Amino acid sequence: MDFTTSARKHGRIVCLIPLFLLFLVSAFPPAGAQNFEPVRASSEDQWPSDLPWWKRNNLRVMQCNLPAYEATLNVDSLLEDLVRFSVNTLIINGGGIMAFYPTDLDFQYTNPFMQKEMLDQVVQKCHALNIRVVTRFDFSRFHRSIFDEHPDWAYISPSGERIINDDMYMAAINGPYVQEKSVEIIRELITKYPVDGIFINMPGYHTSNAYEGTYHGIDQNEFDRKRFYQFSGGDNLPVEENPEDPVFQKYQEFKKFTSDDWMKKIHTAVKSINPDIAICTYQEKYVDIIRHESQTNSLPYWPYMSFDNVTNTVHSQPDHIVSNASIQQISFRSRYNAIEPEETAIRLYENLAAGSGLDMSLMGDFRQYEDERNFETWEKIYAFHRKFEPYYGKYHSLAEICVISPSYWPGGVSGQEYRGIQLMLKEAHLQYDIINYAEIYNRRQELSNYKVIIIPQIPEVSEQSAKVLADLCGSGANLIATNQSFSKNPALLSALFGVKPVKTENNADGYYLEPKDKLFFRRFGSQRLLFCKFNLGFYDMSGCDERYLPILTPGRPGPPEKIGGHEPSGFHAVGLKKNGRGMAATVPFNLGRLYYIHGYEQHKNILLDLIDHVFPGSNDLVQTNTHPRIEVVLQEFTENLASKTEIEEKDGLILHLINLTGFSGNTYFTPLPVFDTPFKIRCSVKPEVVYSLVNKQKMPFDWDDGYLTLKVPTLDQYEALVIKY
Incomplete structure (x- = not known):
C-alpha cells in the first residue's frame, strides 16, 4: 500500500465500464463488502x-x-x-x-x-x-x-x-x-x-x-x-x-x-x-x-x-x-x-x-x-x-507500551514531563496505556503484558513496586525512566539501571546533547547537537552496558564572536543496563517537559529512537503515515450487549481516528479534512467486514499473513472503523 498520499486529495478519473464488468464486480464483491448491519443496543x-x-x-x-x-x-x-x-x-x-x-x-x-x-x-x-x-x-x-x-x-x-x-x-x-x-x-x-x-x-x-x-x-x-x-x-x-x-x-x-x-x-x-x-x-x-x-x-x-x-x-x-x-x-x-x-x-x-x-x-x-x-x-x-452503543464501553487493550502516571490529577513539573511523554507517543501513533504509580503492585499482572514501561519523573515508588518493576524487566519488559525518576530509590537505580546519581538537579541551560551514534539515533542524520533546558542530571553510568548522548558543557554565552567552548563533560544523557530478558534505560533530564513546552521534534526523536532500540517492533501494531495530529486509538472489543455481560470473547477491533489538526496550541479551529489515509494493522483473525460507523458503509480491505491493510478515503472530525472478526 502506498504510504505517501494521505496529505492530498487524488484527482478523480471518470471512465466508462462495460456492463459485463459491472456484473462481475457486483457478483464478486471486494473483500469486506459482505452484508453487515450494526448491532442494535440492548433495551x-x-x-x-x-x-x-x-x-x-x-x-x-x-x-x-x-x-x-x-x-x-x-x-x-x-x-x-x-x-x-x-x-x-x-x-x-x-x-x-x-x-x-x-x-x-x-x-x-x-x-x-x-x-x-x-x-x-x-x-x-x-x-x-x-x-x-x-x-x-x-x-x-x-x-x-x-x-x-x-x-x-x-x-x-x-x-x-x-x-x-x-x-x-x-x-x-x-x-x-x-x-x-x-x-x-x-x-x-x-x-x-x-x-x-x-x-x-x-x-x-x-x-x-x-x-x-x-x-x-x-x-x-x-x-x-x-x-x-x-x-x-x-x-x-x-x-x-x-x-x-x-x-x-x-x-x-x-x-x-x-x-x-x-x-x-x-x-x-x-x-x-x-x-x-x-x-x-x-x-x-x-x-x-x-x-x-x-x-x-x-x-x-x-x-x-x-x-x-x-x-x-x-x-x-x-x-x-x-x-x-x-x-x-x-x-x-x-x-x-x-x-x-x-x-x-x-x-x-x-x-x-x-x-x-x-x-x-x-x-x-x-x-x-x-x-x-x-x-x-x-x-x-x-x-x-x-x-452505536454496542461498540463502546467493553474494550480490551492491545497496547504494548505503558506510561506510569504520577497522579490521577497530574500537575506542575511532573505533570508536564508526563504529558510530554504522552504527546510524543500520540504523535507517533504508538498505542499505549496508563497506570498510576501507586497501583504498580496491584496491577503487576497487567503490567506483564507490556514490552515498554515508561516512568516519567516519579522520584519514588514503594519497595513492593520496585520489586515488581525489577521482576518485569527480568522477564522481558523494557523500562525507560526520565529525569529524576527513582532518585529516592538509589538501590533500585544502582541494581536495575546501573547508575548512581552524582547530581540529580542541575540547570540545563547552555548544555548540549550529542547524538553521535547514528546507528542508535537514526532520526538525527543531519544534526550534531541538541539543546537542553530545565533539569539535567549527572549520573555515574559505569554500571551500564550501553551509554549514549554525551553531555557537553555550557561553554561561553555572549555575542557571536565569543561563543563556543562546549567540551565533553564526561557524563551521558542515556544509559542502558541489561537485566535478564529486558533493558532498563535512564534518561536523567526533562525530556518530556522539553517537548511539552517547546515542541522541538528532536526531543521526541530521542525517545522514539530509544524505544526502537529496546523494542524494535514498537510500530508494528498500527502503521500509518497520517498527520501527527490525527489521534489513533486501536482497541479490541466485545459487543456491549445485555446478552454478553458474562462473555469476554472478542468480536473484533475498532479503530478510532480523532482529527486534532484544528488545534493550534491555543485555539481550537475546525479540523482540516485528511484524505486517502493508509493503515496497516496487526490483526491475527481475518475480518469478515470493515464498517465505518460514521459513514455507515462497508469499506474495502486486504488481509494477508496476520495484517489488515485499508485506506480511509476522508477523515473529517472523527471516524470509527469496526473490524468485525
Whole structure:
C-alpha cells in the first residue's frame, strides 16, 4: 500500500465500464463488502436484573449545576432537552450546600427558591423515559446560619482565616458536619426519593479557595488537630506543605485514610438503604463510578486530556466505571462562557475511544442558556453513541507500551514531563496505556503484558513496586525512566539501571546533547547537537552496558564572536543496563517537559529512537503515515450487549481516528479534512467486514499473513472503523 498520499486529495478519473464488468464486480464483491448491519443496543428490559445499572458502562451524562434561582425550572422542558440530547443519566442538585427539596434537617440550609415538587417530578418523569437520576451533594461548604451556630465545624487557616464564598463557609472535613451530618443528609434524600445515584462534589481536604484562586493553608480546625494527634501517635498538625517534612508526609497518609474512611461511612449508609444506588465521586475507594474532569485550567492546553483521564483511571482501577466530565465553562470565574465546540468534540470522542461513556457538566439547565454553541455538538455525538452503543464501553487493550502516571490529577513539573511523554507517543501513533504509580503492585499482572514501561519523573515508588518493576524487566519488559525518576530509590537505580546519581538537579541551560551514534539515533542524520533546558542530571553510568548522548558543557554565552567552548563533560544523557530478558534505560533530564513546552521534534526523536532500540517492533501494531495530529486509538472489543455481560470473547477491533489538526496550541479551529489515509494493522483473525460507523458503509480491505491493510478515503472530525472478526 502506498504510504505517501494521505496529505492530498487524488484527482478523480471518470471512465466508462462495460456492463459485463459491472456484473462481475457486483457478483464478486471486494473483500469486506459482505452484508453487515450494526448491532442494535440492548433495551432497558433486556439487561440482567442482578447487574448494577452503571456496570453497563454506557453512560450519556448531563450534569445540570443549578444556581439557586434555577430551582424554579420547568421540568417538562428539561425532559424535552434531555431527550433531544439522548441523555440516559442526569446529575442534578440535591443537597449539602443547600437543599433543593423540602428538608427536615436543621443543619441543612434550604434553597430560598426551592420548589417542593421539583425534584420529585424530575425523578418521576426521568424514570418514565428510562433516564437515571443522580443527585449532587456538596459538603465542602455550609451556610452562614449554620456557621453562626457551629463555628467549630468550619475550616480555619494557620493565621485564623476562614474560607468564605459570599455566605458559604468552608467545612472542616473532620468536623461533625462532614463526618456525621453529611451522612444524615444523604440518608434523608435517598429515603424520600427513588434516585439512582449520588454524586459528591469537592470531597476531601482544601487549602485554597478554588473559586477565587487564593491559598490559605492547612486546616487547623480542632477536630483535625485531635484526629491527627491520634493518627500520628502524638504529632501536631503541620502548618506548611513541605514534602521533605516527615510530619507532613504522615499528614498525607492521614488525609488519604480519613478521606477513605468518610467515603466508607457514606457507602455503608447508602448500600444499607438501597444497594442499587450508585456512588460517584473523584475518589477510588468505596465508590461505584469514579468521576474525572477535562478542564482548561492550565497552559499549555492539553488536547488529549480526556484520553489521559479515562485511560489512567480505567487501567489503574479496572473494577470501576469511569465517567470523565467535559467541563463546559472556561474557568470558575467565567462560568457562562463555554469552551469551543471543536474542543468539546475532541473530549467526547476521546472518552469513547478510551473506553468510557459521555459526560458533560454545565451551569443551569438548557433554556435561555448563555452560550449555546456546543448544543449541536452534544446532540450529534450523544445520538451517535446511542445508535452505536454496542461498540463502546467493553474494550480490551492491545497496547504494548505503558506510561506510569504520577497522579490521577497530574500537575506542575511532573505533570508536564508526563504529558510530554504522552504527546510524543500520540504523535507517533504508538498505542499505549496508563497506570498510576501507586497501583504498580496491584496491577503487576497487567503490567506483564507490556514490552515498554515508561516512568516519567516519579522520584519514588514503594519497595513492593520496585520489586515488581525489577521482576518485569527480568522477564522481558523494557523500562525507560526520565529525569529524576527513582532518585529516592538509589538501590533500585544502582541494581536495575546501573547508575548512581552524582547530581540529580542541575540547570540545563547552555548544555548540549550529542547524538553521535547514528546507528542508535537514526532520526538525527543531519544534526550534531541538541539543546537542553530545565533539569539535567549527572549520573555515574559505569554500571551500564550501553551509554549514549554525551553531555557537553555550557561553554561561553555572549555575542557571536565569543561563543563556543562546549567540551565533553564526561557524563551521558542515556544509559542502558541489561537485566535478564529486558533493558532498563535512564534518561536523567526533562525530556518530556522539553517537548511539552517547546515542541522541538528532536526531543521526541530521542525517545522514539530509544524505544526502537529496546523494542524494535514498537510500530508494528498500527502503521500509518497520517498527520501527527490525527489521534489513533486501536482497541479490541466485545459487543456491549445485555446478552454478553458474562462473555469476554472478542468480536473484533475498532479503530478510532480523532482529527486534532484544528488545534493550534491555543485555539481550537475546525479540523482540516485528511484524505486517502493508509493503515496497516496487526490483526491475527481475518475480518469478515470493515464498517465505518460514521459513514455507515462497508469499506474495502486486504488481509494477508496476520495484517489488515485499508485506506480511509476522508477523515473529517472523527471516524470509527469496526473490524468485525
